[in-house]
Structure formats: C-alpha cells, structure tokens
Amino acid sequence: MTKILNYINNEWVEPKVSEYADVINPATGEVIAKTPLCGKVEVDAATKAASDAFPAWRRTPVQDRIQYLFKLRDLLLANHDEIGRVITEECGKTLGEAKAEMVRAIENVEVACGMPMMMKGEMAEDVARGIDEIMLRQPLGVCATIAPFNFPGMIPFWYLPYALATGNTYVIKPSEKVSLTMKFIFELIDQVDFPKGVVNLVNGAKDSVDAILDHPDIRAITFVGSTNIAKYVYRRAAENGKRVQAQGGAKNPVIIMPDADMEMATDIVADSAFGCAGQRCLAVSLAVTVAEAHNNFTELICDAAASRTVGYGLDDGVQMGPLIDQNSKERVEQLIGLGAKEGATALVDGRGASVKGYENGAFVRPTVLADVQPNSDMWKTEIFGPVLSMMHVNTIDDAIKLANSHVYGNQASLFTSSGSAARKFRYEVEAGNVGINIGVAAPMAFFPFSGWKDSFFGDMHGQGMDAVEFFTQKKVVIERWPKEWSRKF
Numbered sequence: 499m500t501k502i503l504n505y506i507n508n509e510w511v512e513p514k515v516s517e518y519a520d521v522i523n524p525a526t527g528e529v530i531a532k533t534p535l536c537g538k539v540e541v542d543a544a545t546k547a548a549s550d551a552f553p554a555w556r557r558t559p560v561q562d563r564i565q566y567l568f569k570l571r572d573l574l575l576a577n578h579d580e581i582g583r584v585i586t587e588e589c590g591k592t593l594g595e596a597k598a599e600m601v602r603a604i605e606n607v608e609v610a611c612g613m614p615m616m617m618k619g620e621m622a623e624d625v626a627r628g629i630d631e632i633m634l635r636q637p638l639g640v641c642a643t644i645a646p647f648n649f650p651g652m653i654p655f656w657y658l659p660y661a662l663a664t665g666n667t668y669v670i671k672p673s674e675k676v677s678l679t680m681k682f683i684f685e686l687i688d689q690v691d692f693p694k695g696v697v698n699l700v701n702g703a704k705d706s707v708d709a710i711l712d713h714p715d716i717r718a719i720t721f722v723g724s725t726n727i728a729k730y731v732y733r734r735a736a737e738n739g740k741r742v743q744a745q746g747g748a749k750n751p752v753i754i755m756p757d758a759d760m761e762m763a764t765d766i767v768a769d770s771a772f773g774c775a776g777q778r779c780l781a782v783s784l785a786v787t788v789a790e791a792h793n794n795f796t797e798l799i800c801d802a803a804a805s806r807t808v809g810y811g812l813d814d815g816v817q818m819g820p821l822i823d824q825n826s827k828e829r830v831e832q833l834i835g836l837g838a839k840e841g842a843t844a845l846v847d848g849r850g851a852s853v854k855g856y857e858n859g860a861f862v863r864p865t866v867l868a869d870v871q872p873n874s875d876m877w878k879t880e881i882f883g884p885v886l887s888m889m890h891v892n893t894i895d896d897a898i899k900l901a902n903s904h905v906y907g908n909q910a911s912l913f914t915s916s917g918s919a920a921r922k923f924r925y926e927v928e929a930g931n932v933g934i935n936i937g938v939a940a941p942m943a944f945f946p947f948s949g950w951k952d953s954f955f956g957d958m959h960g961q962g963m964d965a966v967e968f969f970t971q972k973k974v975v976i977e978r979w980p981k982e983w984s985r986k987f
C-alpha cells in the first residue's frame with residue numbers, strides 16, 4: 499500500500515489527518531494507496547511556501563525559468579512508460595491511452611518553453627507628442643489547480659507549465675481517487691530541483707478545495723471536473739475576488755451525415771465513445787444520424803461496440819478498461835436502465851459485465867441505446883461511461899438544432915464528405931471544441947482547450963496563449979520624459 503504525502507517547500511510532508519480516501523485499482527478492486535484528506539492546515543502551509551517563493555521566482559528571468567521546464571520535459575519523456583503504468587493502475591484506462599495522455603502533457607511543457615516569446619508585451623511610441631505607452635505582462639502570485647480523476651497526468655499540465663513559466667508559484671490538488679500519478683510526477687519535479695516552494699502538492703477532497711477557494715493569498719484558480727462542482731468553485735472563488743476558470747461536464751453530440759465515409763466514421767466514433775471507457779470529457783455520447791445514415795451507421799456501430807475487447811488496461815490487446823469504481827459502474831448501469839424505461843432500446847447492452855481474472859473490476863461493456871427521447875433524463879444526463887445514445891432526424895438543420903438544445907457545449911462532431919455541410923456545422927454549432935471527421939477534438943497545446951455553455955465557466959481557457967493571458971496581469975504604463983530634464987552631454 500503506497501503512502502501518499504504532500505510536497506511542500508520541496509519536502510515530502512506527511513499530513514496529520516485522520517481521514518483517507520482509497521485509491522483503488524478499478525480493474526482488480528484492490529486498494530493500492532490511501533489519499534490523505536487534507537484541509538486548511540495543509541493548504542495554508544503549501545500557500546505560504548508558494549507565497550514566500552514568489553518574489554524571487556518572479557525576478558528570475560523567463561529564460562532561466564524555462565530551463566526548469568526543459569528538464570521536466572526530459573524527465574517526463576524518460577519516464578513515459580512508468581507514468582503510463584501508474585495511470586492505468588489507478589485510473590483504469592489502457593496503457594496506450596495513458597501514454598497518449600502523457601504525450602499531451604509533455605506537449606504543454608514544450609509549448610510553455612516558448613514563454614520568452616509568448617509573454618512579451620506591447621509598446622506604442624508617440625501616443626501623444628513625446629508620450630509612449632507600454633503594456634507589460636506580470637505574474638499574479640500564487641495560483642492553484644483542482645483536478646479531476648479522468649486525466650490525472652494530463653490535466654494539471656494544461657496549467658502548471660504556463661503558470662510557472664510566466665513567473666507564478668503554484669499549488670496543485672489532484673483528485674483523491676487518483677493521487678498516485680501526481681505523486682510520481684512530483685518525484686520527477688523533485689529531481690528538477692525548482693527553487694523551494696515554487697511548486698507544491700496538496701492531497702485531499704472537499705476540505706482542501708474549500709481551503710484553496712477561500713485562501714486570501716491564492717490569486718487564481720483553475721478547476722476541471724463535473725458541472726455542479728465547477729459552478730460551485732466558480733462562484734465561491736469569484737466571490738473571494740479570485741481569477742477563476744472552471745471546466746465542467748459534457749454530453750457531446752456527433753452528427754452522421756448520409757454522405758459520410760461510414761467505416762471511417764464508425765471506427766472513429768467507437769474510439770471516441772468507448773475509449774477510456776467513455777470517461778473523457780470529449781467522448782461523443784450522443785450520435786444523431788441524418789436521413790439514410792441511420793441504417794448503415796447503426797449496424798456498424800453495434801458491431802464495433804459488441805466486438806470491443808474489454809479488460810485490464812495493462813494486458814495486451816485490451817481496447818477498453820473499467821470505469822473508475824464500483825459506484826460509477828452502478829450509476830452507469832442504472833442510467834442504461836433508465837434509458838430503457840424512457841423508451842430507448844439497448845441494441846448492445848453492456849450491463850452485468852464480468853472479465854475473467856478480474857471479477858472485482860468495475861467493468862461495463864460498450865452499450866448502444868437507440869431512440870433516446872429528446873428531453874428525457876437519459877438525454878440530459880452526462881453518463882461518463884461507455885454508452886452511446888442514438889437519435890435520428892431527417893435534415894442537418896434538425897441535427898444541429900438538437901445538438902444546440904443541450905445545456906452542455908464542450909464538443910460537437912460532424913461526419914460528412916460535404917464541404918458546405920461542414921462549414922454550416924462549424925458556423926452554427928454551439929460548442930467550444932468542434933470536430934469535422936474527428937471524434938475527439940482535443941485542441942493541441944498551442945490552442946485553447948475550449949468549452950462553452952454549462953461545460954465552462956470563465957473566459958480564458960487552459961493551454962496556449964489563453965493560459966498566458968490567464969496567468970498574467972496586464973500593466974499599462976504611459977510615459978513622458980521631457981527633453982529639458984535630460985542632462986546635457
């Protein structure tokens with residue numbers, strides 16, 4: 499059983515807490531670690547370390563700050579396989595998916611290494627006669643990230659490298675369900691040997707989140723998780739005068755046009771809907787077939803769902819792992835039942851799954867539900883499992899209207915071979931991340947990871963220039979230097 503500690507002021511610290519959350523290998527059901535449920539005391543200690551480190555880190559030239567990130571990038575690459583294994587063990591996704599997640603994390607470090615160019619300001623001479631105006635970007639101070647369970651390695655890296663490269667100091671609180679990944683990554687961070695207190699790790703659940711939201715010295719907070727908690731974090735952090743961005747849940751539609759390449763669409767949609775056991779915020783979960791796409795696509799996607807190999811993500815040939823825990827399995831199975839009660843038909847039913855050798859695993863097999871009713875609870879609810887709901891309409895206008903009627907707006911995808919259908923969709927669809935013949939429209943590190951409507955609260959997103967904006971404050975300086983003040987040489 500691994501002991502999870504905090505990392506504060508470059509020291510591993512054992513918190514004095516009485517409550518722990520189990521970290522469970524979701525394929526075996528075995529408890530593999532205990533996450534200490536820290537609160538105000540530990541958040542205060544981490545924030546103090548970060549606050550004390552800020553003045554010197556801020557004055558460190560940006561070219562020197564990024565040298566630490568180059569080192570971190572090399573360590574992440576050198577330990578890529580090992581981090582992947584840890585993610586699979588505590589999160590359930592396959593090793594391939596876990597390693598792909600870390601590729602995205604590493605890309606964010608690489609992009610943030612361009613900070614000397616990215617955080618430069620602007621200047622205009624002679625805005626009035628003899629007067630110049632300058633815009634500088636300066637760091638905020640201590641920033642914090644509150645992360646979800648489903649990408650324990652990648653999501654903190656939407657923020658961490660940008661926050662540090664821009665001169666902020668940092669506190670991260672991972673999900674209590676998957677604390678081993680950040681433990682491993684902080685062992686690498688320890689080898690990077692950042693100046694003391696620049697980057698800190700606090701473990702916990704609600705109490706530690708509340709302590710972060712209320713701490714007067716934390717200037718900016720990024721959150722990723724479910725919509726209810728995102729709203730709560732956004733409200734409470736904003737009330738406390740902090741800069742905040744909060745990514746929420748999703749229910750991502752994919753529209754299949756009759757002129758789509760059906761085989762390609764099926765492969766990609768199956769990967770999106772069932773990859774990571776559907777526990778991706780960009781997983782498509784609602785397939786809307788248009789006109790005669792219905793028959794072809796339905797048959798192909800049912801075959802793809804039924805033939806997916808489910809098992810332990812570290813075993814060869816496994817295409818889909820378990821859900822995060824037994825509670826999730828129960829919740830997803832209940833939702834499939836609810837869909838059936840509300841008039842949907844389970845064409846492929848993944849309930850009651852058992853995988854030989856892993857009988858205690860939280861497995862639900864891929865599921866396809868046809869004729870899900872608009873505005874039914876099944877339609878409204880984020881399932882966060884390997885369940886593809888299907889609906890049918892006759893025109894692209896109806897399909898876009900249906901997609902846009904949902905409260906979420908994280909991602910929307912279209913499969914077509916028509917440029918005009920693609921353009922119409924791109925123009926009209928109400929989602930922050932859009933895929934055209936793409937099933938998981940995950941923005942590269944040099945684009946913002948977007949999200950609209952109930953999937954995102956805030957304005958600046960993670961990654962790329964949005965992260966630079968988020969982690970810096972602009973200072974505008976207007977200068978006059980009268981000639982007569984100059985010494986004569």
Ligand code: NAD
Pocket residue numbers: 644645646647648649671672673674702703704707708722723724725727728745746747748778779880882908949953
């Ligand atoms: P979650 O909301 O349960 O937890 C997220 C974080 O909030 C965790 O660190 C957790 O400790 C903390 N938390 C949980 N309950 C809290 C409470 N009552 N008060 C204060 N803090 C609390 O989310 P999760 O189950 O870990 O992750 C899955 C969710 O995240 C899904 O809804 C998924 O769509 C969403 N997600 C969104 C994105 C995106 O980019 N929009 C990306 C990944 C995941």
